[in-house]
Amino acid sequence: MLSIRKLHAGVAGKEILHGIDLEVRAGEVHAVMGPNGSGKSTLAQVLAGHPGYLVTAGEVLYEGRNLLEMPPEQRAREGIFMAFQYPVEIPGVANAEFLKAAVNAVREHRGLEELDAVEFLVVLKEKMKLVDMDPAFMSRSLNEGFSGGEKKRNEILQLALLEPRLAVLDETDSGLDIDALRTVAAGVNRLRRPDNAMILVTHYQRLLNYVTPDRVHVLSNGRIVRSGDQALAQELEARGYEWLEATPEALPR
Amino acid sequence: MTDRTTKEAFLAAFAERDRRGFADDPSWLREARRAAIDRFAETGLPTTHDEDWKYTSLAPLVATPLDLATEGTGEIPAEEALVSLAAGSSSWSRLVFVNGRHVPKLSTIRPLAPGGRVGSLAEALITDEETVRAYLTAARDKGEGAFGALNAAFWPDGAFLRVPAGVSLEEPIQVLFVATASPRPHAQHPRSLIVLERESRAVLVETYIALGGGTYLTNASTQLVLGPDAALDHHKIVQEGGPAIHVGRTQARQERGTRLASCSLAFGGRLIRNDVDVLLAAEGAECMLSGLFVIGGRQHMDNHTVMDHAQPRATSRQLYKGVLDGRARGVFNGRVIVRPGANGTDAHQTNKNLILSEGVEVDSKPQLEIFADDVKCSHGAADGQVAEDAIFYLKSRGLDEVVARTLLTHGFASEVLSGLRVDSVRSWCEDLLRGRLRGGRVAEEAP
Numbered sequence: 001m002l003s004i005r006k007l008h009a010g011v012a013g014k015e016i017l018h019g020i021d022l023e024v025r026a027g028e029v030h031a032v033m034g035p036n037g038s039g040k041s042t043l044a045q046v047l048a049g050h051p052g053y054l055v056t057a058g059e060v061l062y063e064g065r066n067l068l069e070m071p072p073e074q075r076a077r078e079g080i081f082m083a084f085q086y087p088v089e090i091p092g093v094a095n096a097e098f099l100k101a102a103v104n105a106v107r108e109h110r111g112l113e114e115l116d117a118v119e120f121l122v123v124l125k126e127k128m129k130l131v132d133m134d135p136a137f138m139s140r141s142l143n144e145g146f147s148g149g150e151k152k153r154n155e156i157l158q159l160a161l162l163e164p165r166l167a168v169l170d171e172t173d174s175g176l177d178i179d180a181l182r183t184v185a186a187g188v189n190r191l192r193r194p195d196n197a198m199i200l201v202t203h204y205q206r207l208l209n210y211v212t213p214d215r216v217h218v219l220s221n222g223r224i225v226r227s228g229d230q231a232l233a234q235e236l237e238a239r240g241y242e243w244l245e246a247t248p249e250a251l252p253r
Numbered sequence: 254m255t256d257r258t259t260k261e262a263f264l265a266a267f268a269e270r271d272r273r274g275f276a277d278d279p280s281w282l283r284e285a286r287r288a289a290i291d292r293f294a295e296t297g298l299p300t301t302h303d304e305d306w307k308y309t310s311l312a313p314l315v316a317t318p319l320d321l322a323t324e325g326t327g328e329i330p331a332e333e334a335l336v337s338l339a340a341g342s343s344s345w346s347r348l349v350f351v352n353g354r355h356v357p358k359l360s361t362i363r364p365l366a367p368g369g370r371v372g373s374l375a376e377a378l379i380t381d382e383e384t385v386r387a388y389l390t391a392a393r394d395k396g397e398g399a400f401g402a403l404n405a406a407f408w409p410d411g412a413f414l415r416v417p418a419g420v421s422l423e424e425p426i427q428v429l430f431v432a433t434a435s436p437r438p439h440a441q442h443p444r445s446l447i448v449l450e451r452e453s454r455a456v457l458v459e460t461y462i463a464l465g466g467g468t469y470l471t472n473a474s475t476q477l478v479l480g481p482d483a484a485l486d487h488h489k490i491v492q493e494g495g496p497a498i499h500v501g502r503t504q505a506r507q508e509r510g511t512r513l514a515s516c517s518l519a520f521g522g523r524l525i526r527n528d529v530d531v532l533l534a535a536e537g538a539e540c541m542l543s544g545l546f547v548i549g550g551r552q553h554m555d556n557h558t559v560m561d562h563a564q565p566r567a568t569s570r571q572l573y574k575g576v577l578d579g580r581a582r583g584v585f586n587g588r589v590i591v592r593p594g595a596n597g598t599d600a601h602q603t604n605k606n607l608i609l610s611e612g613v614e615v616d617s618k619p620q621l622e623i624f625a626d627d628v629k630c631s632h633g634a635a636d637g638q639v640a641e642d643a644i645f646y647l648k649s650r651g652l653d654e655v656v657a658r659t660l661l662t663h664g665f666a667s668e669v670l671s672g673l674r675v676d677s678v679r680s681w682c683e684d685l686l687r688g689r690l691r692g693g694r695v696a697e698e699a700p
Contacts, residue, residue, distance in 0.1 A: 072645060076653045084646065091665070098650075141664070
């Protein structure tokens with residue numbers, strides 16, 4: 001589904017990713033872990049198409065097509081979704097109004113009929129249960145004044161509504177208390193399907209206690225230095241990122 | 254024309270009108286008109302050397318040779334032509350003025366409680382002369398400026414509303430000032446008097462629109478009087494024609510326990526100057542002023558407010574927002590006065606502008622004059638562009654650039670509308686806003 005090959009990318013003239021290779025197949029969940037500044041969020045932003053990040057070399061193929069040529073809105077419509085680490089607050093735009101516009105933009109691209117207000121409400125109610133979200137948040141401005149946990153729930157709600165093929169969750173677990181983390185993780189697990197894939201970008205192993213990844217990759221200084229299964233995440237948790245710094249050679253993937 | 258010739262033209266037109274047109278007026282009114290034209294004669298039109306007009310040049314007015322002899326004439330539009338311009342609901346009372354003159358056949362008046370009246374001010378001069386006289390002579394001419402004086406001298410008609418004590422009017426009353434196409438640029442000077450007696454409530458929608466093209470001047474004056482514990486929701490909507498000039502002043506006086514919410518929306522007109530002048534004349538009065546303008550091309554909008562806290566423990570809130578595109582120019586001047594002894598005053602003012610183009614210019618000036626103790630007084634101002642991180646967020650959800658910008662611009666503007674308490678008025682204003690903001694930009698020509 002996704003092939004990242006020798007990807008070099010950076011921001012403001014500074015290269016952050018120094019050659020990333022990653023292969024994600026349908027049905028798989030990959031965890032990308034790493035210390036602060038290792039390039040995890042850069043990778044997520046590049047996949048979503050943030051205009052501030054410049055790709056200097058390498059390629060990214062999404063279902064065999066050149067992802068890097070697609071503007072962000074096209075990536076979204078083609079089935080890529082990034083849950084933001086810091087969801088943007090947008091005053092004056094009602095959450096429900098935004099969600100409906102997003103769902104219909106994606107549906108239109110997929111050749112589906114637009115949902116009218118009533119049909120959308122039915123779908124929305126069902127998905128809101130998934131993330132245990134208070135309906136009062138629907139009439140509020142998008143993310144405005146939401147707590148950290150509410151923002152992350154709102155991201156997972158969007159994930160549920162937009163039904164992407166490839167979801168990239170950028171530190172969705174950061175800033176969550178244990179209850180919110182469980183809710184978010186339960187939502188993610190229920191959205192796992194054989195025909196979609198997920199990349200969980202995270203600093204800590206704790207999300208992986210609830211969502212079991214098929215592959216775990218460790219990013220350090222813009223390179224994937226280790227890949228393995230769930231056991232790698234546990235080892236990292238036990239030994240810390242310094243352990244990797246001490247043994248920097250990448251293991252074969 | 255020059256400043257001087259424009260001034261001379263007004264003086265000559267007044268002399269002519271005073272000889273003939275105003276002959277039917279009661280003598281106190283003729284005196285008041287003459288006193289007003291004398292005040293105008295002393296100052297003449299303001300220039301950018303006047304502090305209150307520093308950022309607003311009257312060049313577009315001075316350049317227009319106004320035909321001042323024909324005020325109140327011009328074609329009367331068909332009712333159908335008004336339908337799309339008037340507010341949504343047919344249950345509203347509607348008073349229609351064309352080029353400053355009341356047109357009863359286009360107006361719909363719902364019955365009011367006994368002792369109340371809604372109609373034309375000229376008519377009220379006959380039916381309610383004492384009331385009209387009492388309030389017009391009590392109007393503050395201090396701070397009225399040259400245009401206030403001109404209005405006081407020339408006004409032919411306008412809306413008159415008197416809500417009797419204890420009466421709540423459920424449905425809004427719309428006052429529609431229509432300017433129609435005329436062969437030469439003309440001027441209209443509508444004057445409205447709105448009186449809410451004690452413990453009464455009303456909703457007023459004051460709209461200025463154009464039918465047909467052409468340049469003209471609207472110089473409007475609206476006087477709001479709120480008796481003890483009265484509540485008024487006032488809306489002023491300026492949708493003048495593309496080349497039109499609108500100068501308007503809303504003057505309010507609030508007694509004890511009153512609540513005034515006054516919102517001005519400006520979309521259409523070459524040059525719009527909107528003055529709101531509120532006197533919080535007794536304890537515990539509450540005033541919420543808000544304004545939204547959405548302009549593009551070479552439009553110019555100038556909001557001037559004066560909030561006069563004359564007595565203790567009154568509250569005022571001001572929220573003014575502008576969306577500017579093209580080479581538009583916006584001005585905000587918000588003066589808050591807290592008089593000696595007005596302790597416990599709580600006054601806040603905010604001015605924010607969204608700038609959609611590099612050619613835009615904005616001047617924002619708060620003026621706080623505080624002469625009392627134990628006062629909460631603050632102001633905030635911010636000008637900015639559409640946030641790029643917000644654009645990316647929306648795009649990452651599949652929305653294209655135009656939809657994203659439209660949502661964000663509308664979101665910025667809708668904060669003002671979300672404060673409107675009357676649902677039917679708010680949803681109508683939302684429609685007007687959507688019509689003005691297409692593709693997240695402001696169209697060159699007014700709608």
